[in-house]
Amino acid sequence: MANVFARIGDWVNERTPGLAPMYRKHMTEYYAPKNFNLWYYFGSLAMLVLVNQIVTGIFLTMNYDPSASGAFDSVQYIMRDVEWGWLIRYMHTTGASLFFVVVFLHMFRGIMYGSFKKPRELVWLLGMLIFLALMAEAFMGYVLPWGNMSFWGAKVIVSLFGTIPKIGPALQEWIMGDFLPADATLNRFFALHVIALPIVLLLLVVLHLAALHEVGSNNPDGVEIKKGPKGNRWDALKPADGIPFHPYYTVKDLVGVGFFLLIAAFIIFFAPTFGGWFLEHDNSIAANNLVTPAQIKPVWYFTAFYAIVRMVPSAFGTAVWGVLGMFGSIALLFALPWIDVGPVKSIRYRGTGYKVALTIFVIAFFCLMALGMDLTDEYFPRIFGAGIDITLWDNVFGRIMTVAYFGFFVFLWLYTHLGWEKTKPVPDRVTTHD
Amino acid sequence: MANEVVDHGRRRFLTSATAVVGGVGIVSAAVPFIKSWEPSARAKAAGAPVTQSLKKIESGQQLIVAWRSLPVFIVNRTPEQLAALPKQDPRLVDPKSDGSSSEQQPKYAQNETRSIKPEWLVMVGICTHLGCVPNYVGEMKPEPFDPNWQGGYYCPCHHSRYDMAGRVYRGVPAPKNMQIPPYHFVDDTTVQIGVGPKEGA
Numbered sequence: 001m002a003n004v005f006a007r008i009g010d011w012v013n014e015r016t017p018g019l020a021p022m023y024r025k026h027m028t029e030y031y032a033p034k035n036f037n038l039w040y041y042f043g044s045l046a047m048l049v050l051v052n053q054i055v056t057g058i059f060l061t062m063n064y065d066p067s068a069s070g071a072f073d074s075v076q077y078i079m080r081d082v083e084w085g086w087l088i089r090y091m092h093t094t095g096a097s098l099f100f101v102v103v104f105l106h107m108f109r110g111i112m113y114g115s116f117k118k119p120r121e122l123v124w125l126l127g128m129l130i131f132l133a134l135m136a137e138a139f140m141g142y143v144l145p146w147g148n149m150s151f152w153g154a155k156v157i158v159s160l161f162g163t164i165p166k167i168g169p170a171l172q173e174w175i176m177g178d179f180l181p182a183d184a185t186l187n188r189f190f191a192l193h194v195i196a197l198p199i200v201l202l203l204l205v206v207l208h209l210a211a212l213h214e215v216g217s218n219n220p221d222g223v224e225i226k227k228g229p230k231g232n233r234w235d236a237l238k239p240a241d242g243i244p245f246h247p248y249y250t251v252k253d254l255v256g257v258g259f260f261l262l263i264a265a266f267i268i269f270f271a272p273t274f275g276g277w278f279l280e281h282d283n284s285i286a287a288n289n290l291v292t293p294a295q296i297k298p299v300w301y302f303t304a305f306y307a308i309v310r311m312v313p314s315a316f317g318t319a320v321w322g323v324l325g326m327f328g329s330i331a332l333l334f335a336l337p338w339i340d341v342g343p344v345k346s347i348r349y350r351g352t353g354y355k356v357a358l359t360i361f362v363i364a365f366f367c368l369m370a371l372g373m374d375l376t377d378e379y380f381p382r383i384f385g386a387g388i389d390i391t392l393w394d395n396v397f398g399r400i401m402t403v404a405y406f407g408f409f410v411f412l413w414l415y416t417h418l419g420w421e422k423t424k425p426v427p428d429r430v431t432t433h434d
Numbered sequence: 435m436a437n438e439v440v441d442h443g444r445r446r447f448l449t450s451a452t453a454v455v456g457g458v459g460i461v462s463a464a465v466p467f468i469k470s471w472e473p474s475a476r477a478k479a480a481g482a483p484v485t486q487s488l489k490k491i492e493s494g495q496q497l498i499v500a501w502r503s504l505p506v507f508i509v510n511r512t513p514e515q516l517a518a519l520p521k522q523d524p525r526l527v528d529p530k531s532d533g534s535s536s537e538q539q540p541k542y543a544q545n546e547t548r549s550i551k552p553e554w555l556v557m558v559g560i561c562t563h564l565g566c567v568p569n570y571v572g573e574m575k576p577e578p579f580d581p582n583w584q585g586g587y588y589c590p591c592h593h594s595r596y597d598m599a600g601r602v603y604r605g606v607p608a609p610k611n612m613q614i615p616p617y618h619f620v621d622d623t624t625v626q627i628g629v630g631p632k633e634g635a
């Protein structure tokens with residue numbers, strides 16, 4: 001038997017001589033730093049979720065009807081009548097939220113350990129493009145069930161483009177193919193969601209990894225193993241602090257996969273809507289173009305960015321400022337490699353100012369998230385008494401947090417460009433070498 | 435033939451010419467695809483005027499009808515609601531609807547009540563911020579979002595507020611007053627939305 005496999009292997013290799021070297025380059029002879037910690041699970045987990053979304057998505061497509069008259073019912077049909085349809089749908093919806101959990105942690109890791117800095121700027125930029133594509137993918141997927149939240153979510157997000165002076169209204173009609181979200185809108189979002197954006201995402205992930213493997217992974221110490229001493233157990237010329245990705249990190253990542261699947265399964269079986277966070281209550285009502293749900297808010301992973309739209313008031317007769325603020329909050333992340341130019345990568349050896357700023361940034365992000373989810377409307381009266389003017393409190397609170405979010409980038413720029421940062425000495429090698 | 439010197443200028447010219455022609459071709463080929471996203475002839479055709487009887491709308495009540503699949507609010511405003519309108523002026527972005535909101539109503543509705551007949555408000559119920567349908571909160575009593583509430587509209591999406599004539603308050607995300615569609619009274623108790631009054635009427 002082994003003989004048969006070996007012969008098939010040889011037969012393939014003779015015809016595609018590039019395959020085996022490529023496998024070695026990216027797996028058994030890709031030397032990754034030996035000090036990866038928990039934060040390094042999320043890249044492989046993101047790939048796992050991507051595969052889950054594609055597989056469950058294909059099966060959903062088999063019973064979903066992308067028309068304004070049929071979409072809502074077809075989703076109910078999947079939930080009630082299709083054998084195991086509920087599981088496939090919950091895997092897809094839970095996967096979407098967990099995708100963002102994983103990607104947010106993955107990005108935070110990149111910020112914390114300075115993984116976006118030279119020479120990994122391209123890895124970061126490709127990652128940010130993935131993030132954009134992912135947001136578009138998630139938004140369009142959210143519209144497909146054609147519930148009332150889908151409808152109004154689509155309306156509000158598309159209207160973001162309508163605030164652009166002059167061309168806005170025409171652009172908005174162009175995106176929807178009608179004067180309101182309608183059949184045409186749903187059809188095109190379906191096409192983008194199931195084919196166009198997945199292709200883009202897959203391509204970007206391949207480029208992301210190709211760019212990463214060219215320069216090699218960063219690590220929690222932020223030291224370049226390629227610049228350290230050479231020679232390890234497997235290769236005299238490769239970094240002493242590197243270990244082969246396969247089998248060492250494939251096995252480590254499998255542990256992460258196990259834990260992750262445990263958590264995911266728990267949510268899918270016991271709390272698929274996650275209290276209205278992963279699947280919103282108002283979306284179990286069919287789309288109605290005459291009635292906006294009493295409380296309209298996007299799914300949790302968009303709320304922080306969305307809160308910024310709300311916090312910036314309109315001026316000079318246009319509402320475009322809030323929208324610019326929201327896009328700006330993401331654009332600044334793209335520019336991070338050129339905003340934070342501090343020479344020390346990892347938070348372990350950076351100045352106190354950086355640690356404080358990063359903490360405030362994280363707090364601001366969570367507060368904006370809570371605001372975007374309307375949690376503040378619920379909790380402010382409980383904390384400060386029922387008689388308070390919620391709009392005023394929301395605005396004061398939200399504007400402070402918005403300023404803190406943007407302030408992080410301003411501070412980082414000043415802190416690193418003007419040389420205010422006092423760093424600790426960075427070790428020559430990763431701290432866990434033997 | 436084999437060892438001829440390469441003419442770099444000529445090669446550069448041919449490369450750029452090929453690139454430009456190819457680029458123009460790709461851009462032109464993209465036009466039909468981009469145009470295909472515009473509202474189709476069918477979508478544009480669906481927009482007939484709507485006629486609505488006002489008989490059953492009590493004082494202080496609102497009725498929502500669909501016109502071009504947009505919600506149109508028809509409100510029978512109470513005398514108290516009408517009396518409160520002028521008092522809102524200092525708190526509004528464009529109280530006379532002649533500034534940023536000058537395009538938000540037909541000429542015949544560009545007045546204090548933004549209507550043809552003072553009590554009847556006929557308005558496209560779409561928030562000028564990002565297009566949600568604001569809630570009608572007609573009662574004049576303190577509200578969580580405004581302790582001084584004088585009746586009007588509250589948008590659930592980003593909390594914009596409007597008065598009983600759809601005029602937007604200051605300090606909210608919406609920039610303009612809500613839109614008044616073309617409409618006219620067919621008789622005392624019937625409106626038609628989508629068509630303005632006859633010339634000179």
Ligand code: HEM
Nearest residue numbers: 040042043044046047107110115127128130131217218219
């Ligand atoms: C579909 C989504 C994504 C997938 C599948 C993915 C996959 C991966 C994988 C497998 C790695 C190597 C393992 C690891 O370091 O965890 C990695 C590294 C990295 N990714 Fe992503 N990624 C995704 C999105 C993003 C995003 C949104 C960003 C940020 C903008 C990003 C930035 C980075 C950076 C900076 C590294 C290098 C980390 C280091 O060496 O310390 N990625 N990615």
Ligand code: FES
Nearest residue numbers: 561563564589592
């Ligand atoms: S859509 Fe009404 S406030 Fe934003």
